[in-house]
Amino acid sequence: MFLINRNKRFKRIIILNKVIKKEIRNYSEKLKVPEVNIPFSNGRNLNISTGQYARLADGCAVAALGDTAVMVTVVSKTKPSPSNFLPLVVDYRQKSAAAGRIPTNFFRRELGPTEREILTSRLIDRSLRPLFPENFNCETQVICNMLAVDGVNNPDVISINAAAAALSLSDVPWNGPIGAVRVGLIDNEVIINPTRKELQLSELNLVISATKRNLVVMLEGNANSILQQDLLKAIKTGTKEIQNIVSELERLQKAFGKPKRLLETPPELSEEIIEALKSLSNMRVREIFKNYTYDKLGRDYALADVRTDVLEKIRASFPRVFEEEKRCDGHDFDQLRNIECKVDLYKPLHGSAMFQRGQTQVFCTVTLDSNESALRLDPLSMLTSGIKEKNFFLHYEFPPFATKETGRLGPIGRREMGHGALAEKGLAPTIPHDFPFTIRLTSEVLESNGSSSMASVCGGSLALMDAGVPLSAPAAGVAIGLITRYEKSKGSIEDYHLLTDLLGIEDYMGDMDFKVAGTKKGITALQADIKIPGLPLKIVMEAIQKAADAKSKIIVIMSNCLDKPRTERKDNWPVCEKLELEAHKRPRLLGVGGINMKKLFAETGVVVSQVDDTTFQIFAPNQIAMDEAKEIINKLLTTEKAPELEFGGIYSATIVEVRDIGLMVTLYPGMPPALLHNSQLDQRKIAHPSVLGLEEGHEIQVKYFGRDPVSGLMRLSRKVLQATPK
Missing domain, CATH: 3.30.230.70 (GHMP Kinase, N-terminal domain)
Structure with a gap:
């Protein structure tokens, strides 16, 4: 009896161990990150994964192309909104940490959205919104966080694909998935998802979002006046590439996606109510749309009288153009307004x-x-x-x-x-x-x-x-x-x-x-x-x-x-000229701390900006201001001919300013002050010229060592004239 009970216990233990091992194996399989690698025709791969981050969200996906990665989360409330539209919010956020940078603002943190973030959010929104069910109006938020950016691959298209994956995997009702690609055109060759450098050479920058069966849901782009046939070729090539993305996302959704929520079916109107609405509104609406004398405000006021109770009936009446071949303002389908x-x-x-x-x-x-x-x-x-x-x-x-x-x-x-x-x-x-x-x-x-x-x-x-x-x-x-x-x-x-x-x-x-x-x-x-x-x-x-x-x-x-740009100048047109200036004359033009340029702007409104070491650009609001500025600049640059200084020569220098770092001195009248650095004042190391008892107006002996080949500034020394201390 004892042996029989012991054998039963052993069998239970063996069965229990098998169950535990099976559960552990199933749990470990759940922890594996499901992902798909989507190849493009150019040999590059888009990787989309889920299940690793933000698992409390309704849906989450991470998409990566090269070393650029974007995480997208989707959260939707289960209770419908009282509004009659879809309250969808898409927020795209760039993080400085994704590029290994610290924000440059005062707080050193991300502040409000930038223009680029807003435009990218709109791009994603327009790709997703058309595929939500018509009667779905639950508040939904899609957040796109840039995890890493390599400076090669643009994160906006990656974000669209990640958002499509997150929505497909979630329980939020959505008739996706979609895919998105960027299409470029270089030397008449269509490039899929061009890099940043390739995009600079491209004649076209087009983003395409589409579903299966080549159905386009969003287009946005700019081009350098490309031909129509080139654009059509780019759209066809892009939608063909998208089909691979869509099929892989469908496979990911089938394996790891959540069951979609059931939508609340709106109550249907009875036939009696529909007939009553027709009798009350049909003729009024038709008369409004047949009256071609209405302008915008007149038509709006007329429709407002019946809109409250019969807005849906107005929607139903809108396709009257199919029967009457006329638009509501009386124009033909292809006709431009005045x-x-x-x-x-x-x-x-x-x-x-x-x-x-x-x-x-x-x-x-x-x-x-x-x-x-x-x-x-x-x-x-x-x-x-x-x-x-x-x-x-x-x-x-x-x-x-x-x-x-x-x-x-x-x-x-x-x-x-x-x-x-x-x-x-x-x-x-x-x-x-x-x-x-x-x-x-x-x-x-x-x-x-x-x-x-x-x-x-x-x-x-x-x-x-x-x-x-x-x-x-x-x-x-x-x-x-x-x-x-x-x-x-x-x-x-x-x-x-x-x-x-x-x-x-x-x-x-x-x-x-x-x-x-x-x-x-x-x-x-x-x-x-x-x-x-x-x-x-x-x-x-x-x-x-x-x-x-x-x-x-x-x-x-x-x-x-106006058929071409004006060539005759207006009196108020701005003027721009370039000024070539030798490097050693820059201090004479700019003045100490740029004082000359500040005075020039205050007096004439002219802005002088430096292009390179020897070139300046002069911008004037009009020709009169330019003439005044050129006269002032010529006075600054026109001085008595400077005497030729001998390399290694010893000269008497007059101190015109005492600074913390040294002395500003002149060797002859009209000379722009030159810096005599503390390190060249004395054999001993000094922190300030005042320790030597030097003041403005004093004269000292200095040795001239020519000009610096880069800055054009004089190289002077007082130290070399002193005896070396024993």
Whole structure:
């Protein structure tokens, strides 16, 4: 009996050990970091992993390309928001520690978001937002933290892929995954995810986000007036590369992703309520849209009367264009609104223009200043973008009165920053690299009824030409809209219409806002905001062609106002000249502590900046100030001919100033003071000239040893004339 019980205990122990070993093995397998390596056609790999960091978040993924790595977390509340839109927030943050740097601000810590961080956040947001379910309105936050940056690979595209992975792995409802690549064009060869150096040589900088089956969800980029066929080739190549990313993310999601939450299905309206809404609103809405005499405000006021109770019915009525082949303002699908242009609006401005397209109006001004006024980037943005400073930048403003609203005027918002950056990309390739001035272009939206950013490109181009900036070609921009009959059950587009020159209401109720800017020759910038889960390449290509046709028409209209940059100088145009100066004459020009240059700026407004050892740049606000400054500079540099000093000669020097580090002395009248350092005053080591009893006005004997070959300063010594102490 004892043996039987003992055998049973042994069997239980053996079984228990097997169970424990199995649990340990399963637990250790869970600790392994699941990851995928995604190869690109250029031989480089994108690594995406999960399960190691931030495991309390709904989803987390780390993506790395080269030695640049970004971690993205997703957290979403389970309770729906009372709002009728998706409260999605995307925050991209650059950390100085990721580059092995300490922040240079007073607090030595990261402060508010920089412009680059805001623009990258918007880029990621526009890639993710179209794929959230229509009835999902839970507050969701996506945070992108830069873990490491190598200065070679740009972290923005890596962040999009990491965010797509984090959302796919989470339980947050999302119809992804997507993939993203950056596409460059060097010597007519398409480059996938070019490095920072390759991007500087590229004619194209295009970011593409797409789903499987080559459905594009986001486009943004700038180009050096590339041909349309080159852009189409780049888009096709990029979407093809993305398919590999999407398939690998699907595999990762299938193996390690959480089950998606169930969405709360909104209650459906009964047939009786729908019929009642139709009887109350259908005719009113149709009459509003058929009345082509309405302008923006008139139409808005009319719709406001019925909007509260029948907004969804208005959405349903919007596709009436399919039956009536007319837009709500009476224009055809490909028809531009009326365009008016004016330049040289106010004499004090270096350049100015007003551009009006329908009820969208922008007022643009150009200010030319010295290179000292260039926009300098923070050190981390320099490292990630490869740009140290910008000599051309565009500032976009959208005050509330532009849409007949009230609001607080404060710091620039994300939307304004994004619109300004897009317009800047559209104009930058037309500006010569060797232009001697810093250019600040401002665009203030005075009226808005759709596509104010593209109006800023048109008005900005006119203002730049009015300021005499030698543009390579005029640039213009246009927005292309889209309305579709989208079959949700099939996930496909049954019918569609593209709309040239998008209205505000068409942007609000439509399915796409595709902005394209460029010259007659080619495209300089583009940005696509897509509101349905992906567009076929066929529609993307059609939209680009319609934008090219409209862009050419707009440039013709603009040329009737001003067809080329002004060559006749305005009285208030700034002047820039270079001054070649021998190294030893620099102290005579600058003065002690730069006092001469400070006085010159105070008297004339002229700025003198040093280019290299022998070259200075003189910037004057106008020709009169330049003439005054040149007269003052000539007086500073014109002195009696200096006597030739003999190397090794002994001369009498007059002390003109006593400093902590030595004496300032002159050897002859009119000579700029030269420094006689403490180390050359006496055989003994001294801390201050006063210990030798030397004062201003005293004369001492010094030996002359020529000039320093680099600085051009005199080399003098009093010490060598003293007897060596015994």
